[in-house]
Amino acid sequence: MNSSTYENYTEAIKAQYDEVKEGMYASFLLQPTPAQLRNLCVMLLDHGLSKADEGIFTLFFQVKEGENLRRSIENFDVEKFKAVKNFLTGKNTKTNPNSLNLIAVLVNFNSRPFSKFIQQGATVVKKTAMEVSIQEEESREIIKQEYFQENVILHQKKPKARSIAIGVGVIGLIVGSFGIKKEYFPDKECVQWNKDHYEEVVCEGSKIGFADVNPIIEGQESLLDFKKIEVSDTTTFFKNKQPVIWYCKQDGKCEYFNAPGLHPESGKTLKPISKYIIKKYVLQENKK
Structure with missing residues (x-):
């Protein structure tokens, strides 16, 4: 089987992120937000991009002919970086090709873009990254099984009306407390x-x-x-x-x-x- 697949490209970039996230650009990558990822793009542009990376930026930021790339990045809707953030933080395991190529630039993955990865016949998906992926999948499966078993036991028991009332009361108290906290003690985000x-x-x-x-x-x-x-x-x-x-x-x-x-x-x-x-x-x- 040819290892130069999109899935391998995705895994290789994620492995590269895990290596560099605590490095020089840790303030952008370790706990990324959409705004910080956009700032990193501006900084990398100012430091100088290769022609290939300029092409990646042009596609991601949808730069029209004659438009200034830096201005396009600064005016880009920061909310569209959420897909990039979710991929880096592991919330999503996949993303679209344009976003993935941009991430390859942000983490300095050498075999970019995807077309270059295919041409090189890359076989550099790290064993550790694959082992982590397998362990995560096994953990998710165990959690699903435990959840299923717990729900079977709960449905087999017929809870008394008093227990239900107490449960509803506790939930209401929690929700009410959360509303008060948000109103009088808003989070500093x-x-x-x-x-x-x-x-x-x-x-x-x-x-x-x-x-x-x-x-x-x-x-x-x-x-x-x-x-x-x-x-x-x-x-x-x-x-x-x-x-x-x-x-x-x-x-x-x-x-x-x-x-x-x-x-x-x-x-x-x-x-x-x-x-x-x-x-x-x-x-x-x-x-x-």
Whole structure:
């Protein structure tokens, strides 16, 4: 059987995601939201795409001839990223070819797009990924069997009217409590930039976007770890030869952050620190 199938392509990309989700782009991939996935697309575009990847972006974002790709991404309906998010988080095990090719770019899966995967006769679906898939399927089957057995036992017993009334009362109390909580203690599902870090805020009734200063945006836990930091000649800028500090020039000065992403106020893509920037800006600032 030829392993260059769409199912193998799907499994290989999922295995690649599992490898890289805690890497350089962890703030986008570890706990992805539709907004963060769109931001990652903008950042990858700014860093430079191959012709093949530009083609993948053009198809996914439905860019018409003569339209600017970056503007098309920024104006793209963020809700359409839910399919991408659901695939990455395991909520859905399949997605359409255009979304899957885009995910291949986001996780830097080399054998992309699908046509290239077929041409290479890829046989790189990892054993570990297959074992996990088998174990998950077995777990689901066990859960279904246990659920069926429990329901058979419950239906064999004739519950007394008093027990039913108590059950209905408990359910009503839970639902009522949930409504009160949502009304008076709404969940803080969004974040807003405050000087040098993100803080949780309530989404409802707030404008979400990048147009305003310190806008309220869809949040995720990893954003709460994203911070603007001060650096000096004693700061650790690299680990295993990879940058761990990112920067952005604002009004002729560099601002530094502890993770990749977009500048929370200007929307500019943060760049990885380099020895040149350290020498020109960090060391020069320390001399003053």
